[in-house]
Amino acid sequence: MTKIEINEFPRKRKRIINKKECEYDLKEVLLPLFEAYYEALKMYNKEVAQTPPSARPRAFEANLLLAKLIQCVQNHFGSDLKRGKYGRLMLTVNGYIIFFKKLDKNNMPMNIRTVLSDSIENQLQGSLFEDDYDGTSPILFFGYKKDSLGxxxxxKLVYIDEGKVCWEINENNLNSLSKATKTIHPLLPTAEVGIKENVKIKKNVN
Structure with a gap:
């Protein structure tokens, strides 16, 4: 009898989605998600100024912004924010899983390469929670970049499959999906690490 290795069996994939499908499914989620990001920036701007640059450890700014973002997402979505395996925090809403990450120049999450991260970036099924979970929900990343000026x-919200970004939903897309305009006013940046908040987001009104 021929011995068959486990990795010869194809792994099941998550539900494959396109951009329009995602925009429709998350139409009630996108605006509060971007609002949470800008609320987090305001909190970050206040707190980062309390630590002089000479006392900031490596990745301090990115980790602080991520913590503030998670805090604001929890304020908006409550118990839909869950902690999965290895302490990963994720938003589980409307049949989707959303992770939060700083992005690189190619809009890919800045991860240490692991078997799990490769599985996520290839939309392969697998339990991300300690309890029973069917593993078919598509995975998205809500991320942001840090430019050369800090x-x-x-x-943006990005969808990754086969190890590359397939599409994204950014603020321009959000504007096109809405009817009314809401302006989020910019804050003055800190002396060392600035924050760009000059953005207009449209929001439905009844």
Missing amino acids: LFVQP
Whole structure:
């Protein structure tokens, strides 16, 4: 009898989605998600100024912004924010899983490469929770970049499959999905690490 290795069996994939499908499914989620990001920036701007640059450890700014973002997402979505395996925090809403990460120049999450991160970036099924979970929900990343001036910019939702970004939903897309305009006023940046908040987001009104 021929011995068959486990990795010869194809792994099941998560539900594959396109951009329009995602925009429809998350139409009630996108605006509060971006609002949470800008609320987090305000909190970050206040708190980062309390620590002089000479006392900031490596990745201090990115980790602080991520913590503030998680805090604001929890304020908006409550118990839909869950902690999975290895302490990963994720938003589980409307049949989707959303992680939060700083992005690199290619809009990919800045991860240490692991088997789990490779599985996530290839939309392979697998339990991300300690309890029973069917593993079919598509995974998205809500991320942002840090530019050469130290500004956190370009918040966006990205969908990754086969190890590359397939599409994204950014603020321009959000504007096109809404009817009324809401302006979030910019804050003055800190002396060392600035924040760009000059953005207009449209919001439905009844």
